[in-house]
Amino acid sequence: MGSSSWSTDAYHARAAYNAAAGASSFGYTDDVASSLPRDEWRVHESLDPKGVALRESRDSAEHPDSLAISVLFDVTGSMRNVPRVLQTKLPDLFGLLLRKGYVADPQILFGAVGDATCDRAPLQVGQFESGNELEDDLGNILLEGGGGGQVTESYELAMYFMARHTSMDCLEKRGRRGHLFLVGDETAYGAVKAREVREVIGDDLDEDIPFPAILAELRRSFEVYFVMPTGSGHFHNPKVRGFWDTYLGQNVIYLDDLDAVSETIAVTVGLAEEAIDLEEGLADLAEAGSGAGDVVGRALRPLSDARGSAVVSGAPDGLAGGPDEGGVDRL
Numbered sequence: 001m002g003s004s005s006w007s008t009d010a011y012h013a014r015a016a017y018n019a020a021a022g023a024s025s026f027g028y029t030d031d032v033a034s035s036l037p038r039d040e041w042r043v044h045e046s047l048d049p050k051g052v053a054l055r056e057s058r059d060s061a062e063h064p065d066s067l068a069i070s071v072l073f074d075v076t077g078s079m080r081n082v083p084r085v086l087q088t089k090l091p092d093l094f095g096l097l098l099r100k101g102y103v104a105d106p107q108i109l110f111g112a113v114g115d116a117t118c119d120r121a122p123l124q125v126g127q128f129e130s131g132n133e134l135e136d137d138l139g140n141i142l143l144e145g146g147g148g149g150q151v152t153e154s155y156e157l158a159m160y161f162m163a164r165h166t167s168m169d170c171l172e173k174r175g176r177r178g179h180l181f182l183v184g185d186e187t188a189y190g191a192v193k194a195r196e197v198r199e200v201i202g203d204d205l206d207e208d209i210p211f212p213a214i215l216a217e218l219r220r221s222f223e224v225y226f227v228m229p230t231g232s233g234h235f236h237n238p239k240v241r242g243f244w245d246t247y248l249g250q251n252v253i254y255l256d257d258l259d260a261v262s263e264t265i266a267v268t269v270g271l272a273e274e275a276i277d278l279e280e281g282l283a284d285l286a287e288a289g290s291g292a293g294d295v296v297g298r299a300l301r302p303l304s305d306a307r308g309s310a311v312v313s314g315a316p317d318g319l320a321g322g323p324d325e326g327g328v329d330r331l
Contacts, residue, residue: 004062004129004130004131004132004133005062005063005130005131006090006094006098006130006131006132006134007131007132008091008094008095010132011090011091011132011135012091014132014135025084025087025135025138025139026083026084026087026138026139026141026143027139028044028139028140028141028142029141029142029143032142038120039120041120041121041142041144042120042121042142043120043121043123043124043142044124044140044141044142046126046127046136046137046140047111047112047124047125047126047137047140047141048124049123049124049125049161049165049200049201049202050200050201050202051202052161052165052201053165054165054166054167055109055125055126055127055128055165055166055167056128056166056167056168057107057109057128057166057167057168057169057170057178058128059105059169059173062130063104063105063107063130064105065104065105066105066106066107066128066130066168066169066170067103067104067105067106067107067170067176067178067179067269067273068107068109068128068166068168068170068171068178068179068222069103069106069107069108069109069178069179069180069181069265069269070108070109070110070111070128070162070166070178070179070180070181070222071086071108071109071110071111071180071181071183071265072110072111072112072113072125072158072162072180072181072182072183073086073110073111073112073182073183073184074112074113074114074153074155074183074184074185074186075112075113075114075121075124075141075142075143075144075145076113076114076115076119076144076145076146076153076186077145079183079184079185080143080144080145081258082229082258082261083110083112083138083141083143084143085258085259085261085262086110086138086261086262087135087138087139089259089261089262089263090134090135090262092263092266092288092290093108093262093263093265093266094106095288096263096266096267096270096284096285096288097266097269097270100270100275100276100284101275102266102269102270102273102275102276103269103270103273103275105130106130106269107128107129107130108128108129108130108134109125109126109127109128109129109137110126110134110137110138110141111123111124111125111126112141112142112143113153113154113155113157113158113182113184114144114146114153114154115146115152115153115154116157116193116196116199116200117154117196118146119144119146120142120144120146121142121144121146122154122157122196122200123154123157123158123161123200123201124141124142125158125161125162125165126138126140126141128168150186151186151187151234151237151239151240152186152187152188152189153184153186153187153188154188154189154196155182155184155186155187155188155189156188156189156192156211156214157192157193157196157197157200157201158182159188159192159214159215159218159224160192160197160201160209160214161201162180162218162221162222163214163217163218163220163221164203164217165201166221168221171221177219177220177221177222177223178221178222178223179222179223179225179268179269179272180218180222180223180224180225181225181226181227181265181268182224182225182226182227183226183227183228183229183261184226184227184228185228185229185234185235185237185240186234186240187239187240187243188211188243189211190210190211191208191209191210191211192205192208192209192211192214193208194206194207194208211247212247215247223251223272224248224251225248225251225252225253225268226244226248226251226252226253227253227255227261227264227265228240228241228244228252228253228254228255229255229257229258229261230254230255230256230257230258235254241254249306250302250303250305250306250307251303253268253299253300253303254299255295255299256295256298256299257292257295259292260292260295260296260299263285263290263292263296264292264295264296264299264300266281267281267282267284267285267296267300268300268303270284271300271303271304271307277304278297278300278301278304281296281300282296282297
């Protein structure tokens with residue numbers, strides 16, 4: 001996937017058409033909610049992870065230096081507004097990545113996370129795309145708004161899929177990990193449950209996988225970030241913050257304004273790819289007319305301060321990829 005190219009003009013033309021027709025950008029959710037009882041809601045077939053062998057990010061003649069970027073967001077409770085914000089900010093995301101040269105050929109995958117213990121759509125995963133097909137993936141996401149009433153969602157199930165059901169030329173050809181952003185406000189469950197994997201993804205696991213083990217496996221392929229936006233139900237919850245701080249350290253991004261999520265993702269990728277430093281990224285935001293600079297600066301200052309030159313090292317406690325796995329640690 002990912003052989004087309006992004007067009008801001010096409011994005012605005014589609015938005016104008018939808019506005020004139022009184023249509024939502026999330027037509028699948030609207031159709032399901034208006035025509036089916038809740039117990040019959042299902043994942044759109046284009047985003048259904050069951051039976052999927054791989055989601056692939058590949059080089060092409062148009063995009064010879066592809067870089068995989070994945071954004072998976074919680075769609076339970078108040079967090080279901082996240083994809084609506086991302087949809088309106090796609091031009092900002094691509095504008096920074098492409099026009100400012102942070103990444104030559106970004107290929108972006110969108111997905112959604114719920115709760116596999118109770119939701120009809122606990123995992124939804126799109127394709128890696130380079131163009132306006134991303135709007136289709138976003139529009140087909142079911143904004144279920146469920147969740148189990150606990151301070152826990154099935155992020156670990158999404159991590160399992162991304163660790164074992166993706167294949168990326170950036171990693172396999174060039175030894176460069178992709179970037180994966182989880183946007184949420186709760187903790188993961190303590191283990192990937194074999195039963196849920198069979199039901200949702202279709203793999204036949206012999207036993208559960210502890211959370212630290214699946215995170216270590218995922219980090220062989222991706223630099224992993226957890227973005228926690230203010231206004232979410234558990235933004236100030238010390239249990240949630242402690243969980244992610246323990247496992248991801250400076251890669252936990254506390255964001256004061258959900259509207260700045262696309263700019264935050266773009267600047268984070270620019271930092272990780274060493275295309276910019278934080279001050280350059282904030283200057284780029286200002287030049288692009290974005291008012292998100294202060295918010296992004298506060299969110300990314302800990303990550304920026306923690307980053308030095310990239311050095312290859314062994315994986316501490318099994319939580320980061322070693323040199324034979326395409327992983328780097330940051331001083």
